[in-house]
Amino acid sequence: MAPTLVNAAVGALLAAALLGAAFDRRSVAIVVSAAALSDLDAVASLVIPGATNALLHNLWVPFLVGAALYWDGSVRDASWLRERVGWYGVRVAWVALAAFVVAGIGPELFGREGANLLYPVHDAYYHVHGRLVFSTQDGIVQTFVTRDAAGPGILPLQSPGTTGSYAIPTWVNPDGRPGLSLDAERKLYLVRTGWQAVVVAAATAMLAVRFGWHQATDAADTRPDDETTEVSR
Amino acid sequence: MVSTIVHAGFALLLAAGLLGDHYDRRALAVVLTIVVLPEVDSFLGPFMSGAHRTVGHNLVLPAAAATLLYYDTRLRERSALRERLSDRVSDRGAARWIAVAWVGLFVHTVAHVSLDWVHLEGVNAFWPLRDRFYALSGEIFVSTADGFVQTFVDVEIDPETGGRRVDAGEGGTSRTVHVSNPVEPRDPATVTDEPIDRRFPVANAGWRLYLIGLGLFALVARRLQGADRGSDSDARN
Numbered sequence: 314m315a316p317t318l319v320n321a322a323v324g325a326l327l328a329a330a331l332l333g334a335a336f337d338r339r340s341v342a343i344v345v346s347a348a349a350l351s352d353l354d355a356v357a358s359l360v361i362p363g364a365t366n367a368l369l370h371n372l373w374v375p376f377l378v379g380a381a382l383y384w385d386g387s388v389r390d391a392s393w394l395r396e397r398v399g400w401y402g403v404r405v406a407w408v409a410l411a412a413f414v415v416a417g418i419g420p421e422l423f424g425r426e427g428a429n430l431l432y433p434v435h436d437a438y439y440h441v442h443g444r445l446v447f448s449t450q451d452g453i454v455q456t457f458v459t460r461d462a463a464g465p466g467i468l469p470l471q472s473p474g475t476t477g478s479y480a481i482p483t484w485v486n487p488d489g490r491p492g493l494s495l496d497a498e499r500k501l502y503l504v505r506t507g508w509q510a511v512v513v514a515a516a517t518a519m520l521a522v523r524f525g526w527h528q529a530t531d532a533a534d535t536r537p538d539d540e541t542t543e544v545s546r
Numbered sequence: 547m548v549s550t551i552v553h554a555g556f557a558l559l560l561a562a563g564l565l566g567d568h569y570d571r572r573a574l575a576v577v578l579t580i581v582v583l584p585e586v587d588s589f590l591g592p593f594m595s596g597a598h599r600t601v602g603h604n605l606v607l608p609a610a611a612a613t614l615l616y617y618d619t620r621l622r623e624r625s626a627l628r629e630r631l632s633d634r635v636s637d638r639g640a641a642r643w644i645a646v647a648w649v650g651l652f653v654h655t656v657a658h659v660s661l662d663w664v665h666l667e668g669v670n671a672f673w674p675l676r677d678r679f680y681a682l683s684g685e686i687f688v689s690t691a692d693g694f695v696q697t698f699v700d701v702e703i704d705p706e707t708g709g710r711r712v713d714a715g716e717g718g719t720s721r722t723v724h725v726s727n728p729v730e731p732r733d734p735a736t737v738t739d740e741p742i743d744r745r746f747p748v749a750n751a752g753w754r755l756y757l758i759g760l761g762l763f764a765l766v767a768r769r770l771q772g773a774d775r776g777s778d779s780d781a782r783n
Contacts (some may be wrong), residue, residue: 323760326559326560326563326760327559327760327764329562329563329564330559330560330562330563330764330767330768331562331764331767331768331771333771333774334774335774404771407771411763411767415759415760415763419756419759419760420753420756422752423752423753423755423756423759424752424753440752441752441755441756442751442752443752444747444749444750444751445747445748445749445750445755446745446746446747446748446750447745447746447747447748448743448744448745448746449742449743449744449745450741450743451743457749457752457755498689498690498691499689499690500687500688500689500690501687501688501689502685502686502687503686503687503688504685504686505685505687506664506683506685506753507663507664507665507682507683507684507698508661508664508665508753508757510664510682510684510686510698511656511660511661511663511664514656514660515556515560515656515657515660518652518656519560519563519564522564522652523563523564
């Protein structure tokens with residue numbers, strides 16, 4: 314899996330971009346946790362074969378949560394969630410869901426390990442590798458999406474294998490297979506490549522600027538009243 | 547170069563996070579212009595050796611611009627920039643565009659210079675003060691065998707003399723380094739009969755496609771989400 318620190322950093326950037334008036338320490342903590350949450354399936358892989366990047370890296374979980382949020386917020390007459398936690402809670406819930414997909418699953422899908430997008434309905438890891446270039450000699454070169462990719466996948470993406478054939482080593486589970494291997498060397502990656510270092514630095518700077526700003530404006534501004542204020546979206 | 551589209555994508559995400567109340571189409575356009583414009587140094591290549599990744603891709607000019615902006619808008623009693631902007635738009639407009647300029651500087655440094663710093667031969671970070679390309683690459687991990695390890699900056703200590711050698715990815719100078727780009731697809735020093743292949747990359751790796759996607763996602767999500775409670779309650783009062 315991509316370093317959890319990178320998932321968290323992208324989650325922080327999304328929080329800053331999308332939370333709007335709901336941006337505060339608590340909501341950022343929730344969104345960043347949602348971004349890092351999917352990496353917990355590495356712990357499950359100690360018991361369930363091949364759970365890493367599969368159990369919490371499929372699209373069904375966020376799809377169901379998203380459908381439930383939409384149904385509650387837009388289809389029902391009165392929203393249960395909005396009654397309980399107000400506008401603030403609804404906004405945080407949507408942004409946390411976005412962070413789970415975009416910041417939690419995204420870096421795996423576009424990174425080296427891949428994500429098992431349709432698990433457990435169809436078991437195959439996918440990753441997006443390739444290039445999209447316009448060349449004056451070769452025209453448009455596009456290798457991200459391939460119809461005839463070898464491998465077990467049914468989506469038009471390259472597939473490195475299934476939960477049976479492809480094990481992803483993590484610091485929790487160094488060989489990627491069930492069972493504790495207490496003697497094995499463990500490596501906890503914080504940053505694996507240069508661009509990940511840039512993303513982590515950008516997220517740190519972003520949070521510093523946004524929270525510094527808040528403190529500067531809080532003195533002059535009265536804090537927005539708490540969650541009892543309800544305004545329809 | 548990391549494709550300009552990748553810079554723009556990451557810039558959109560950062561701008562959405564920083565612009566706050568100033569977020570709108572015009573502010574985004576200004577920030578994107580600040581981020582993309584330095585790519586013009588590709589066209590200086592034919593006239594100046596190693597101009598690309600040197601003239602528009604350093605940390606000195608953003609730092610100088612930030613210092614000037616800070617001095618003019620915060621330290622001076624009467625800001626020349628604010629007065630000129632107030633004449634053309636309004637006092638509120640002047641404050642808004644100064645805030646947008648700050649965002650543009652931040653985003654340019656992070657989404658453009660830093661991303662190119664980790665790609666190919668890197669950037670000429672301290673030009674014009676010091677002519678030397680730097681390329682950042684490495685990894686950071688904690689291992690049960692080796693403890694905390696980072697390979698971005700190598701520090702070697704000579705066991706005999708005790709002298710220290712620090713390698714932060716230093717490369718050549720603007721005379722020796724050529725970073726290929728569509729204007730000059732290969733090093734002018736190499737002589738070959740092969741036909742010129744100009745390549746305009748959109749994304750040359752999965753993670754670059756990801757950064758483009760992140761920016762577009764932020765843009766679309768901001769459009770789809772409803773108004774903030776803050777602005778709603780303002781309208782009600």
